[in-house]
Amino acid sequence: MDVKLGVLAGDTRAVARAITWVENGDPRGAEVIHGVYASTGRAYIVGLTGSPGAGKSTLVSRLAALLAARGQKVGILAVDPSSPFSGGAILGDRVRMFDVALTRHVYIRSMGTRGSLGGLNRATRMAARILDAAGFDWILVETVGAGQSQVDVHDVAYTTAVVMAPGMGDDIQAMKAGIMEIGDLFIINKADRDGADRTATQVESVLQLSMTTGWNPPVLKVSAELNTGIESVVDTIERHRAHLVASGKLDALKIRMAKLDVLEILKARLADTMKQQLDQPAVQAELEKVASKQSDPYSLADIIFEQSWRNT
Numbered sequence: 001m002d003v004k005l006g007v008l009a010g011d012t013r014a015v016a017r018a019i020t021w022v023e024n025g026d027p028r029g030a031e032v033i034h035g036v037y038a039s040t041g042r043a044y045i046v047g048l049t050g051s052p053g054a055g056k057s058t059l060v061s062r063l064a065a066l067l068a069a070r071g072q073k074v075g076i077l078a079v080d081p082s083s084p085f086s087g088g089a090i091l092g093d094r095v096r097m098f099d100v101a102l103t104r105h106v107y108i109r110s111m112g113t114r115g116s117l118g119g120l121n122r123a124t125r126m127a128a129r130i131l132d133a134a135g136f137d138w139i140l141v142e143t144v145g146a147g148q149s150q151v152d153v154h155d156v157a158y159t160t161a162v163v164m165a166p167g168m169g170d171d172i173q174a175m176k177a178g179i180m181e182i183g184d185l186f187i188i189n190k191a192d193r194d195g196a197d198r199t200a201t202q203v204e205s206v207l208q209l210s211m212t213t214g215w216n217p218p219v220l221k222v223s224a225e226l227n228t229g230i231e232s233v234v235d236t237i238e239r240h241r242a243h244l245v246a247s248g249k250l251d252a253l254k255i256r257m258a259k260l261d262v263l264e265i266l267k268a269r270l271a272d273t274m275k276q277q278l279d280q281p282a283v284q285a286e287l288e289k290v291a292s293k294q295s296d297p298y299s300l301a302d303i304i305f306e307q308s309w310r311n312t
Helices: 003-008 012-024 027-039 056-069 092-096 124-133 196-208 230-247 249-278 281-291 297-310
Strands: 044-050 074-080 106-112 138-142 159-164 185-188 219-221
Touching: 003 012, 003 027, 003 124, 012 027, 012 106, 012 124, 027 124, 044 056, 056 074, 056 106, 056 138, 056 230, 074 124, 106 124, 124 138, 124 249, 159 230, 185 196, 185 230, 196 219, 219 230, 230 249, 249 281, 249 297, 281 297
Parallel strands: 044 138, 044 159, 074 106, 074 138, 159 185, 185 219
Antiparallel strands: none
16 A cells, blocks of 8 residues: 555545654655645644643544534544553543544544653644645644643644633633643533633633733633533634634744744754764763763763764
């Protein structure tokens, strides 16, 4: 099977293989991206982030089901915690999305964080490009539940939804910077529970103190478990999409993401080069000096960096 042609034809087996290559740093992954990148740019990418237990996976499955029912093709990138041994995803999100996984026009891919502290795997953005090239209309990216640190999704998605739930301290978390600053909409999930109104009021109060740039992030109350309020989420995402298009910000976002794509590749290649340098026998003696305090990490890093530049 020609994986590149398979991706362009929307074959899910080819998509799965291409994403695996990208995740593993296999050169064949780069070859696929070379061949399909011109066919990207049509999908709309939505990121969903928030605290553990807020119900992100259930919400994503409800959104996917609704979009699929409207005839849309939906790809889900669910970032799970990684195995500390294999680096693979523990697959918790895929288990929780079992029902929607059987829905036609919905594709789910679990990805491990592989040590990333921002809630995403570094290969997530290229996986999104592969799904885009495969003809998916929507790509939903769910981050691992990691609190205030999971802001990487803002660099991958056009619309970012922050999911919260009552009774989990989210009203206090809402007072913090970071995750509150990246939300284009805020979703109070499990709104059938006590405290949902209070959490929504807290979030709205914080948002009123924020500077706006033509879009005021709305606060929506839904219950993914009861499947209520899901249409309002989709409608709000569509309104934000229309705002980005009308203001010209969507084109600016695409340019910014292209820059980040290139930067991520450069960072990965530089990291690999530096790791190879550290494995060289000549460097082992220097590492022993650092370990014995005869030298320091910065001095050795400077030496390796300079040697790497001379060799390029």
